[in-house]
Amino acid sequence: MMTYEEEIKGYRDEINRLNEEILVKLKDRVAVAKAIAELKRRHGKPVRDKVRERVVLDQVKAYALSSGLDPEGVERAFQAIIDLCVEAEEKV
Numbered sequence: 001m002m003t004y005e006e007e008i009k010g011y012r013d014e015i016n017r018l019n020e021e022i023l024v025k026l027k028d029r030v031a032v033a034k035a036i037a038e039l040k041r042r043h044g045k046p047v048r049d050k051v052r053e054r055v056v057l058d059q060v061k062a063y064a065l066s067s068g069l070d071p072e073g074v075e076r077a078f079q080a081i082i083d084l085c086v087e088a089e090e091k092v
Contacts, residue, residue, distance in 0.1 A: 029081065030088045037089035047089045053082055 037047060057075050064074035 026081065030085055033085035033089050034092050037092035041092070048086055056082065
């Protein structure tokens with residue numbers, strides 16, 4: 001019989017792998033946000049676009065609901081992601 005630590009190790013390894021994948025995707029998203037910031041600056045647009053943010057949040061909540069995830073939790077996570085990207089855009 002395996003110990004708790006032996007049993008949980010595989011799951012923790014998988015969580016670590018998934019965390020790395022998420023971080024790579026966050027890095028990619030920030031890079032796109034920075035490119036968008038440059039475009040907005042050239043066209044005299046503000047960095048923050050609350051209408052677009054609401055569209056994105058509604059999209060991810062709908063996807064969460066259809067995927068069996070908690071829509072409110074997903075919305076909170078994506079709001080944090082949006083905030084991270086806006087902060088990166090403001091530094092461009």
